[in-house]
Amino acid sequence: MNENVYNKKTKTIVLTLLFLTWIVNYMDKNSMNVAIISISKQFHLNPTQSGMIISSFFLAYAIMQLIGGWLTDKYGSKKIILISLIVWSIFTIFTGFAWSFLSLIIIRFLFGIGEGSFPSASSVALAENFPKEQRGRAKGLLSAATQIGAITASIVAALMISKVGWNVMFYVFGGLGFIFLLLLWKYLPERTQLNRNQEKPKVSYINVLKNPLAWKLMLIYFGMSMVNWGLSSWLPSYWVNVRHLALVKTGLISMLPIAFSLLAIALSSWAIDKIAAGKEKYIIIIGSLIGIISLYLTMGAASVPMALTFLCMAYFGVGLTSVVLALPLKYFSQESMGTTVGIMYFGGQMAGTIAPTLMGYTITIFNGSYSGAFTLLILSLVIPIVTSLFLKTNSNSTQIKGSNAA
Template sequence: MNEQLQVQPKKRWKVRYSVLLVLWVCWLFSFLDRMVITIALPFIGEDLNLNATAQGLLLSMFFAGYALFQIPGGMLSDKFGFRRVMSIAITWWSIFTSLTGLIFSFPLMLLLRFVFGLGEACLPGASYKGIATYFPSKQRGTATGIQSTVNTLGPALAAIAAAAIIGFFGWRAVFVIMGIPGIFVGIYIWVKFKDNPKDHPKITKEELAELDEDVDEKSPEKKKSDISFKELLKRPILWQMSLVWFFFDITFWGFTSWLPSYLINEKGLSLMDTGIFSALPYLVGTVAIVLGGYLSDRVKTNRKWIFIPNALIGGLALYLMFQASSLTMVIVYQCLAAFFMFLAQGGFWGLVVDTLPAKIMASGSATVNCFGSIAGFVSPFLMGYMIETSGSFNSSFIMMIVALVIAAAIALSISGKPKEEPVNLEIKLDA
């Protein structure tokens, strides 16, 4: 009986779960705010008289700002703490989301999307810093996978919400409405969050002990924590992970940005049908990305093997998707592509968060994510150009498939042997 009573406290809600929940909400609004434009794009193009190339440039301008400030934003989080940076960031981009609906000039909208991207650029590094600060190493892959479900739910909810709001009120209203909640979230983070777990009034001694044990059990972690960002830049694994993420995001942002237009223009779907069918792959991916993070924590060999085969299978599903003649099979294959790509993504970020030292987690993860942001700039614009010049989506689909193959090949080159890195970052691909 006494033993049963002693077990009960372990089931209590922990502070780190609350931190993860708020991080998840921040990512949710970041994706809602950035992705509604993919549903609104055909209407913006018609309203402002934009061709496919100009529409692709409009999508890409967000990523220009997002990529430019990604690493500086991570460095700010490492220096001043993730709480302040995240609070200011979400308030910033929420304001510019609402302003997007009030713009009538294409050049001004390009500028606004760029500045909007600057604000969101601070989020990735700050959020991974938060996970590394509050979660022990053995749970970081799962925590990152849960946080990353927003990569799937965000586009899904954005597709449905944007389609409904646009249908009733027009495309401008969707931006004005979407920007409002984030301001309140930013205020909450400023008031409630703490950069140091020891300063949090509700954290327990048991939680702090878990974090301390995490360092004590892995003595190299103490050496890792002394590595500066400048030293990290000399580590090959940082650039390998960055390149993997660049090529993976060529596919991810191409798929995410142009899927609604593909369904409307190539398959003749209505606005509401497009919203529903655009959401399906991401709802499927929600399960996959958590599973990828969970498996990454459970694998006792190299974490990269969660990424490689699933990225390749995702590429195969994309090929079958654009070859399919019936709408039913297009929907089936787009869901399969999403499942395996997001499974790969969950595994990949488990690798990143477990590999980088907590002290410079924001700067390191921001560097990796910066390459994805560059891909986010390149991919929508390049796809728009390819679609306009070829008159079809075929060549752009081939580009996305090739990018996944390259990402898998680079991941294969990542070595799991820490002895090759003296003192070290431990190139820790093991769970």
């Protein structure tokens, strides 16, 4: 497809709006990882209970990945993005009103229901407005937005909690979501005329489930997400409880590893569009190996600077594996895009459900030591390596439909 048939202004608007909305999304989501320190003290929670609060969001988030992807294929990206943003913004505000452990579990579960359709819908919005040869870089930019959102959440959340408390922080973040709701409603285009003219019958959900490539992508994303969500959930507590840093300083120190992740995402996204199409599995394997070595070294780090250095390396390695997020946009057909992305993200969010609680449990049984938690993350990165050995993509092939890909 000649990229000139895609409107340049529309592409810019879509990418800018989605980039900023992903930042807000991660601020709403990741701020809990900082707030849980104060919440745990206020409600007298142990590490396992704290992990359960974080995991309750991801359980709902994972469930909605499968449903949200199918809904996006059926109704288009804009409708699903707007509905998702309304619901998650409401429950971000409600989080500030939480009064107990149980209320937090319920509110964060409903919050996850709201956010769960957004990843698939945003990927479909890219596919609706970008030619295939540009989608790797476009998706890479959105992946970068998640890291910027994580950085922003760490810093802003730490500052706001110190100044006005965790309750007010969630009120403010929820209000910000409604501002972006209005912007997306006004400026995000419906399905482009190009896509209306080319629209084909949707591939059935069952046929997508039969596609082995979809399941391989899910497994790869599960492994890397165990590390991403495990670290983002427990690193603030690690810096405070193990390395004895002040809360605000944890927000500042968290910037550097994420910056290395951003660098890796940028490099890998450029590579798969320019020089490494069809060879994505090698990037995933190399990134996973870097992550394994770096996390092992982090466990034995003798000082804060050494631990920070090794964590930067770990984030760089896992950042390279984020190329998996662009593969559905490059190797699956338009009509099955949302469903396929939903299956892949289901694996990632199941990791988000498992990692915080399981890491909290290992921290509890090891009497506050994080060695068991880091070992869990190391083992998780074996999954992308093994799965990638069986991953087959072909940059010269047509986009994959139904269940004919391995």
